[in-house]
Amino acid sequence: MVDLGIKIHNLDLKNPVMTASGTCGFGEEIADFFDLSRLGGLVVKGTTLKHREGNAYPRMAETPSGMLNAVGLQNKGVDNFIANIYPRIKDMDTHLIVNVNGSTIEEYVALTERLNELDKIPAIELNISCPNVKEGGMAFGISCPSAEAVVKAVRKVYSKTLIVKLSPNVTSIAEIAKAVEGQGADSVSLINTLLGMAVNAETRKPVLSTITGGLSGPAVKPIAIRMVWQVYNAVKIPVIGMGGIMNATDAIEFMIAGASAIQVGTALFIDPTIPVQIIDGITQYMERHKIQSVNEIIGSLQC
């Protein structure tokens, strides 16, 4: 029997496989396809203090080997989450992590304080990397001083596991990772989407209403792995990797590069059972390579 358990700060995950925020709602949407208790963790849809409509349609586009989205954090706000969604999902036998978004530091703090009170939410993923909102979002994640300021303010009011989600749209992601580690982040997750754009040659118009959007899927995987490796070498806190993970081999590659856990996003739109296929595939890989604990894989890159 191989041991798939890993630790992210205070969270004991039964395995390193989670779903990525914004790609499976609150979990209920994919619950018909597999037993959600098999997941190491489930990161719920991006949540904001107040209701957000999101951006105008069209806000999704397919491109070769990746997708562009500009959903823009559509959600009904934290009060609705606490009153209506949390009671329905709180007893799922997996770690529930809420993805937290704000336009100002005060919003991030107010939202975080509310989530700190929820017993069955052991962690938040602080999104300072959303490219699809006009105010806040990625603006906080692309400079060290602003990333530090938001993490510092949130750390003061949040006592549980604080994961900070980083943007790839920066010159040095390792510098940002070190900056948020310095302010008390317990883990970093990366990468959020890369800023991209699609044009319709016939109409000479942008495909997305927002003109630019976030690119995800296999197209971004080599960039994501490079960034995981750079961040793993720069910080002491655990790194959660994502970006184009479609199968167990992709997941193992991220772990070899330094990821303690991984998240699956765009792949869910192709086949929602991919996370369980990845868990089974990691188990088979470990048996084949006679690896006892999945921790032996993390950062085992031989250069």
Ligand SMILES: Cc1cc2nc3c(=O)[nH]c(=O)nc-3n(C[C@H](O)[C@H](O)[C@H](O)COP(=O)(O)O)c2cc1C
């Ligand atoms: C439709 C869609 C919605 C997303 N919404 C969020 C979100 O609300 N918060 C967030 O931090 N990331 C969001 N993301 C980014 C993903 O969580 C993930 O970081 C990114 O897609 C890279 O992983 P992937 O290539 O496996 O999809 C979204 C991605 C997609 C495709």
